[in-house]
Amino acid sequence: MSHLEQSFSVKFEYKIFFTSSLFDPRNTRLADFFKKQAAVSLRKIYFVIDQGVADAHPELTTNIKRYFEQHREMQLIQDILIVPGGERAKNEPELFDQIVEAVNQYGIDRHSYIAAIGGGAVLDLVGYAAAVSHRGIKHIRIPTTVLSQNDSGIGVKNGINYKGKKNFLGTFAPPNGVFNDDTFLSTLSDRDYRAGISEAIKVALIKDPEFFYWIATQTGALVKRDPETMNYLIKRCAELHLNHIGGDDPFESGSARPLDFGHWAAHKLEQLSNFEVLHGEAVAMGIALDSTYSFLKGMLAETDLQRILKVLIELGYDISNPHIQIKDLQSPILLGLSEFQEHLGGLLSITLLKEIGSGEEVHEMDQSLLIEASTYVYDATQAGAGNIHQH
Amino acid sequence: MSHLEQSFSVKFEYKIFFTSSLFDPRNTRLADFFKKQAAVSLRKIYFVIDQGVADAHPELTTNIKRYFEQHREMQLIQDILIVPGGERAKNEPELFDQIVEAVNQYGIDRHSYIAAIGGGAVLDLVGYAAAVSHRGIKHIRIPTTVLSQNDSGIGVKNGINYKGKKNFLGTFAPPNGVFNDDTFLSTLSDRDYRAGISEAIKVALIKDPEFFYWIATQTGALVKRDPETMNYLIKRCAELHLNHIGGDDPFESGSARPLDFGHWAAHKLEQLSNFEVLHGEAVAMGIALDSTYSFLKGMLAETDLQRILKVLIELGYDISNPHIQIKDLQSPILLGLSEFQEHLGGLLSITLLKEIGSGEEVHEMDQSLLIEASTYVYDATQAGAGNIHQH
Numbered sequence: 001m002s003h004l005e006q007s008f009s010v011k012f013e014y015k016i017f018f019t020s021s022l023f024d025p026r027n028t029r030l031a032d033f034f035k036k037q038a039a040v041s042l043r044k045i046y047f048v049i050d051q052g053v054a055d056a057h058p059e060l061t062t063n064i065k066r067y068f069e070q071h072r073e074m075q076l077i078q079d080i081l082i083v084p085g086g087e088r089a090k091n092e093p094e095l096f097d098q099i100v101e102a103v104n105q106y107g108i109d110r111h112s113y114i115a116a117i118g119g120g121a122v123l124d125l126v127g128y129a130a131a132v133s134h135r136g137i138k139h140i141r142i143p144t145t146v147l148s149q150n151d152s153g154i155g156v157k158n159g160i161n162y163k164g165k166k167n168f169l170g171t172f173a174p175p176n177g178v179f180n181d182d183t184f185l186s187t188l189s190d191r192d193y194r195a196g197i198s199e200a201i202k203v204a205l206i207k208d209p210e211f212f213y214w215i216a217t218q219t220g221a222l223v224k225r226d227p228e229t230m231n232y233l234i235k236r237c238a239e240l241h242l243n244h245i246g247g248d249d250p251f252e253s254g255s256a257r258p259l260d261f262g263h264w265a266a267h268k269l270e271q272l273s274n275f276e277v278l279h280g281e282a283v284a285m286g287i288a289l290d291s292t293y294s295f296l297k298g299m300l301a302e303t304d305l306q307r308i309l310k311v312l313i314e315l316g317y318d319i320s321n322p323h324i325q326i327k328d329l330q331s332p333i334l335l336g337l338s339e340f341q342e343h344l345g346g347l348l349s350i351t352l353l354k355e356i357g358s359g360e361e362v363h364e365m366d367q368s369l370l371i372e373a374s375t376y377v378y379d380a381t382q383a384g385a386g387n388i389h390q391h
Numbered sequence: 392m393s394h395l396e397q398s399f400s401v402k403f404e405y406k407i408f409f410t411s412s413l414f415d416p417r418n419t420r421l422a423d424f425f426k427k428q429a430a431v432s433l434r435k436i437y438f439v440i441d442q443g444v445a446d447a448h449p450e451l452t453t454n455i456k457r458y459f460e461q462h463r464e465m466q467l468i469q470d471i472l473i474v475p476g477g478e479r480a481k482n483e484p485e486l487f488d489q490i491v492e493a494v495n496q497y498g499i500d501r502h503s504y505i506a507a508i509g510g511g512a513v514l515d516l517v518g519y520a521a522a523v524s525h526r527g528i529k530h531i532r533i534p535t536t537v538l539s540q541n542d543s544g545i546g547v548k549n550g551i552n553y554k555g556k557k558n559f560l561g562t563f564a565p566p567n568g569v570f571n572d573d574t575f576l577s578t579l580s581d582r583d584y585r586a587g588i589s590e591a592i593k594v595a596l597i598k599d600p601e602f603f604y605w606i607a608t609q610t611g612a613l614v615k616r617d618p619e620t621m622n623y624l625i626k627r628c629a630e631l632h633l634n635h636i637g638g639d640d641p642f643e644s645g646s647a648r649p650l651d652f653g654h655w656a657a658h659k660l661e662q663l664s665n666f667e668v669l670h671g672e673a674v675a676m677g678i679a680l681d682s683t684y685s686f687l688k689g690m691l692a693e694t695d696l697q698r699i700l701k702v703l704i705e706l707g708y709d710i711s712n713p714h715i716q717i718k719d720l721q722s723p724i725l726l727g728l729s730e731f732q733e734h735l736g737g738l739l740s741i742t743l744l745k746e747i748g749s750g751e752e753v754h755e756m757d758q759s760l761l762i763e764a765s766t767y768v769y770d771a772t773q774a775g776a777g778n779i780h781q782h
Binding site: 009104162235 | 400
């Protein structure tokens with residue numbers, strides 16, 4: 001018998017703004033954004049804030065209320081929700097329910113907004129609740145960490161965990177706007193601040209050699225938390241991520257995941273450490289491992305590998321952490337390979353390095369060689385430990 | 392300060408197949424579909440079936456198992472889930488949890504499939520669970536009612552209810568394929584069979600005069616359940632819906648909803664009758680009301696209105712049902728207007744008729760005129776009651 005064919009394209013567009021003191025009433029960035037949205041009536045906006053951010057910025061909710069008193073483009077829902085940050089945000093289904101309940105209670109419709117202020121986990125939670133409420137409420141992200149400002153917060157994915165399985169529930173749903181406010185970075189701990197740099201190293205290594213060499217010259221400034229250096233790093237890293245997402249496969253229908261360079265081990269590491277190792281730290285460890293594997297596999301020159309390890313060590317990443325060490329074929333971190341394969345859906349696709357700035361997809365990993373790579377990284381950190389203290 | 396811009400398009404494509412006895416091993420339609428999907432390894436398929444369908448077709452699960460024994464393109468998960476049909480499917484959150492749990496338990500990944508067999512409510516439930524599990528598992532719909540084969544089952548929406556609020560949680564997520572099997576129609580009750588015809592009348596009235604006039608000549612054949620007549624009706628109705636969805640705004644970012652002609656009253660009616668009035672029946676009543684209102688407003692000729700009412704009456708729709716009658720400004724059905732406005736997000740947009748085959752958007756409804764329209768419909772059914780028994 002016969003058939004009919006359906007075919008259409010949906011265009012997605014959004015901007016990532018870089019600003020300071022977003023909720024200072026003199027900063028019209030946010031008000032201007034809402035002015036440009038064609039609105040048929042006064043729209044509502046509902047805020048969800050990461051507990052850690054609320055604690056570090058006790059004036060934040062007051063400032064938000066004052067801002068919307070002066071800029072009346074939107075009707076602020078006065079009840080601002082504070083949720084725990086980090087993996088807890090994604091592990092507790094009641095938090096998702098709380099946001100959905102607020103949408104119901106405050107009559108937030110498809111032309112109104114939910115804004116999330118926080119680290120990647122809180123943005124993921126709020127983005128998911130916004131994406132499925134009324135089949136998609138408008139959504140604004142205000143990432144507050146280096147990691148979320150340069151990577152997760154500017155992309156198209158959201159999600160929560162289910163029975164401990166990471167991002168088991170989620171959607172691809174681009175935000176309507178992202179506001180990167182560097183004021184939030186100033187209150188991050190040194191550890192959080194540095195952790196997010198690894199995603200910039202990652203994307204530089206697979207996409208942009210110049211950016212990598214620039215980072216290599218800036219490790220001192222980054223460790224000293226020079227704001228201008230960090231602002232450039234975040235912006236360039238965000239740009240490279242955006243370019244990739246806007247390329248062939250924004251909603252990841254295929255199996256290739258070049259942006260997941262170093263991530264198969266990182267995901268497993270986070271879990272093995274009970275999320276004591278931060279995502280960015282785990283990614284740094286994963287980069288060290290897979291770069292070394294690339295060298296041992298004969299793909300990457302040893303001088304390039306050494307440049308990479310030097311940068312990671314100078315930035316203070318603990319790449320010889322016991323959790324990442326692979327002593328034998330029973331090392332639990334190796335389970336990360338099959339879990340990553342399951343996540344991709346059948347075909348294992350791992351990005352390795354051919355040279356600095358250029359990745360290559362492979363579909364199998366030699367586990368004995370991974371043991372060698374792990375040993376190599378450990379030895380290198382012992383030899384290079386002196387470098388860490390140079391700053 | 393500065394900003395970056397993200398912009399990309401995502402293409403969605405799927406086919407709607409029309410077939411008979413889909414799970415007869417000699418029917419290769421489904422097997423051929425899977426052969427054409429580029430698969431890197433053996434994919435899994437998980438079935439969820441509407442209780443009503445399973446009851447009416449006790450051989451169905453056996454047939455499915457036999458089919459996949461003979462056609463080994465997919466690895467069938469032997470545990471087939473049966474869920475209650477109708478609004479219950481969307482009202483019980485545990486059913487959503489059960490499907491997500493199966494995805495977890497059986498390791499159904501993003502290149503595997505969930506197939507749903509049933510009426511619109513079950514398809515909505517399963518489509519939602521598939522859309523958010525792993526950010527989107529591949530999904531096949533096998534609609535079994537007239538309504539789902541010609542309208543809801545072939546579109547891009549899914550959803551479940553939340554605290555009784557219809558489709559409060561859901562996404563826009565096109566299926567990977569739809570299989571309309573006319574064998575399922577033969578076991579529908581007369582009531583279910585006829586109910587789905589109203590969506591064809593609706594789309595004909597706003598898009599395709601010739602289709603309406605054809606339906607007007609076929610009321611006898613439809614009441615007698617002539618299969619060929621119904622097959623043509625479903626296919627043309629599906630085609631008109633697909634053309635509309637594939638047009639300007641597939642994911643409904645604007646406020647216009649021409650396909651919701653007659654639906655503001657229909658949604659409220661279903662709720663007021665505690666879902667005793669079927670969706671298709673409620674739509675027929677809503678069409679009668681809004682067509683009459685269009686005439687009283689001076690937009691539609693009375694001869695056209697009478698043609699419309701005649702078709703509805705000949706098909707046996709109870710358009711003078713007490714639930715649809717608007718006696719005064721306190722009639723609860725009128726609340727449907729503000730609820731529809733909230734659903735659209737601010738601006739009320741109601742489609743009325745200028746002539747048969749042509750709709751027009753209006754942004755306010757005169758409630759006194761709606762009372763008159765209701766009275767007109769009631770009187771017309773009393774006068775025209777004789778027609779109902781002519782077949």
